[in-house]
Amino acid sequence: MKFKISLILLLVFFLLLFSWINLAFGFGISPPRVFNDHLIPGAHFEQTITLTQARPETPLKIEVIIDAPEIEDWFEIKPGKSFTIPAGVQQFPMKVSVSVPKDAGYATYQGKLTIRAIPAEGGEGQIAVVTGAVADIQLRVSGEEFSDFRLKGVDTPNIEEGDPIKVVMKLENLGNVKVRPSRVYLRIFDQYGQGVVEEGEATGMNWIEPFKTGKVIAKMPNKLSIGEYWAEIEIYKDGELVLLDKRKFHVVEKGALGKIFGFHWWRWVLVAGVILAGILTWKLKLWGKALAKLGIRIKVEKIKR
Structure with a gap:
């Protein structure tokens, strides 16, 4: 009897010890x-x-x-x-x-x-x-072809006036052949999500290679003016509806998407270049004064042609 109790206590001890090791x-x-x-x-x-x-x-x-x-x-x-x-x-x-x-x-x-x-x-x-x-x-x-994908996200980014509406879909290809949705259909509603202003097929989709994850972009031409809209998105896989969703997007004036705080990116690059040139000039002047105090003078001569 004592032997059995001792054996049980020993087993309990090792179980507690094993649990402690797992936790630690x-x-x-x-x-x-x-x-x-x-x-x-x-x-x-x-x-x-x-x-x-x-x-x-x-x-x-x-x-x-x-x-x-x-x-x-x-x-x-x-x-x-x-x-x-x-x-x-x-x-x-x-x-x-x-x-x-x-x-x-x-x-x-x-x-x-x-x-x-x-x-x-x-x-x-x-x-x-x-x-x-x-x-x-x-x-x-095996030699069997298998086609399937998992939809991992969808977005309708803002566009400039005159540009096509874009549906950006993140797809994980689960099969051994390249894939994309079989169909993407859009209904565009006004800013209140009430009346349909345009609708149609979004086309021009790229493919995702086997066992890869990437973005598929579908585009739909439109005549929308500047403003706020809602896009109702239907995404199909082999003729079967796999997603019905609504996303908000904006149509902005031409060139607006390339601006940062109201200015085109190249203007900010120009301003940064001017500031950098000013800092370098100021530093060179300081270095020139410091060298002059040490009795070192730098003479720059023009090259005669």
């Missing part, structure tokens, strides 16, 4: 996986794993071990397989890049990404507590 030297990653189910030979994609430490007051050394013998050379870790998270940084983004060879076979490849966290500083005689985390690797390579 806590380290975690998110997401805990590198997963892609839609790769094709020659594809490239990147994923960010966020490393989080509980005690950011000290530097933390990171070591990354890739345990995936068949595909280890597909991986690149940025900033490297060994690096240090500076003191004061609680969350650190680590980028995992995967480049599939063009001659890769069709298969599902698996492995593990072990991330070890070691305190970068420690006193003599102290035991370094090594913590870490494991991210599972699962990559499927």
Whole structure:
């Protein structure tokens, strides 16, 4: 009976000790996986794993071990397989890049990404507590084309009179082929959001490459005068409505968007140049007086032609 009680107490002690270590030297990653189910030979994609430490007051050394013998050379870790998270940084983004060879076979490849966290500083005689985390690797390579995207933001910036209305969409391409919305339709309302003053298709969209995140811009010609307007935006993916939103924008006079406090940027550059030239001239005069006191004179002669 005493043996069982002692064993239970010992287990409780180790559980408390393990919990204390996790709290004191806590380290975690998110997401805990590198997963892609839609790769094709020659594809490239990147994923960010966020490393989080509980005690950011000290530097933390990171070591990354890739345990995936068949595909280890597909991986690149940025900033490297060994690096240090500076003191004061609680969350650190680590980028995992995967480049599939063009001659890769069709298969599902698996492995593990072990991330070890070691305190970068420690006193003599102290035991370094090594913590870490494991991210599972699962990559499927096939010849199937897959098209999909995630809409991560939309904006209608101000425009100058006579310029087309712009819809700026931030897209994350989830597929292995280039993508863009299948359709963008606009209804422009007056400043009160009541009457429709113009409507039509926004066209001229660019593409986002596979597994990349970028901005797609759609434009619609218009005859709007200077003023405030509301744009009702419809964004479609493969004919299906994925976003219906309203955004405010302004139409301003021609050339107004290039102005800073009412002046064009080049005027500010000119003013800055004049001020800088004045400061340099004043400094040269001071240096000339200082050299003159030391008995050093600089004589500048004109070159005769």
